[in-house]
Amino acid sequence: xxxxxxxxxxxxxxxxxxxxxxxxxxxxxxxxxxxxxxxxxxxxxxxxxxxxxxxxxxxxxxxxxxxxxxxxxxxxxxxxxxxxxxxxxxxxxxxxxxxxxxxxxxxxxxxxxxx
Amino acid sequence: xxxxxxxxxxxxxxxxxxxxxxxxxxxxxxxxxxxxxxxxxxxxxxxxxxxxxxxxxxxxxxxxxxxxxxxxxxxxxxxxxxxxxxxxxxxxxxxxxxxxxxxxxxxxxxxxxx
Numbered sequence: 703x704x705x706x707x708x709x710x711x712x713x714x715x716x717x718x719x720x721x722x723x724x725x726x727x728x729x730x731x732x733x734x735x736x737x738x739x740x741x742x743x744x745x746x747x748x749x750x751x752x753x754x755x756x757x758x759x760x761x762x763x764x765x766x767x768x769x770x771x772x773x774x775x776x777x778x779x780x781x782x783x784x785x786x787x788x789x790x791x792x793x794x795x796x797x798x799x800x801x802x803x804x805x806x807x808x809x810x811x812x813x814x815x816x817x
Numbered sequence: 818x819x820x821x822x823x824x825x826x827x828x829x830x831x832x833x834x835x836x837x838x839x840x841x842x843x844x845x846x847x848x849x850x851x852x853x854x855x856x857x858x859x860x861x862x863x864x865x866x867x868x869x870x871x872x873x874x875x876x877x878x879x880x881x882x883x884x885x886x887x888x889x890x891x892x893x894x895x896x897x898x899x900x901x902x903x904x905x906x907x908x909x910x911x912x913x914x915x916x917x918x919x920x921x922x923x924x925x926x927x928x929x930x931x
Contacts, residue, residue, distance in 0.1 A: 750917075805852065
């Protein structure tokens with residue numbers, strides 16, 4: 703079990719550029735979640751997938767944000783026309799869709815800095 | 818909407834002491850889960866302990882235990898025999914039944930001093 707992995711770990715970009723992050727969940731997990739965490743705060747939910755279907759999106763997820771999970775395995779999160787307020791840690795988590803084992807396992811995160 | 822409140826932004830104790838972190842939540846749901854996660858400095862979020870709302874018995878995992886007071890909507894974490902490696906941000910989190918999104922509190926920064 704290799705755990706949840708995220709790539710890149712750090713990204714510095716200029717305002718107005720597009721960025722894309724990747725998340726690889728634990729292999730047998732069918733649910734995948736994206737959260738955003740700003741310094742000193744708890745993570746905030748952005749969106750989640752069950753297999754390839756996107757089941758819920760937060761109102762935090764503006765039109766500039768899009769997430770995909772095309773084959774029900776890895777997921778990508780794209781931010782278009784980045785703004786300084788997008789600077790944060792972007793966390794990915796995965797879980798089973800199971801009432802008996804609902805706990806989510808987190809990756810190391812991608813830290814985005816928009817200059 | 819559910820909310821989770823951690824009223825202690827920071828705590829500090831000596832190694833080997835026992836420490837209790839507080840968490841309250843607000844929900845109208847009857848089926849839910851509560852979690853404590855630990856986030857060490859510059860490291861990833863780790864699950865510490867889980868509690869199902871329908872279970873009256875408090876969860877325990879080695880040195881970590883919870884005090885789940887359902888009527889009071891309180892969910893505190895007790896760390897016994899604290900160790901230097903317990904230094905981290907601790908987040909309380911709520912999940913509606915059905916393996917859905919987590920709602921996190923603001924976190925408590927815990928420092929264990931030698």
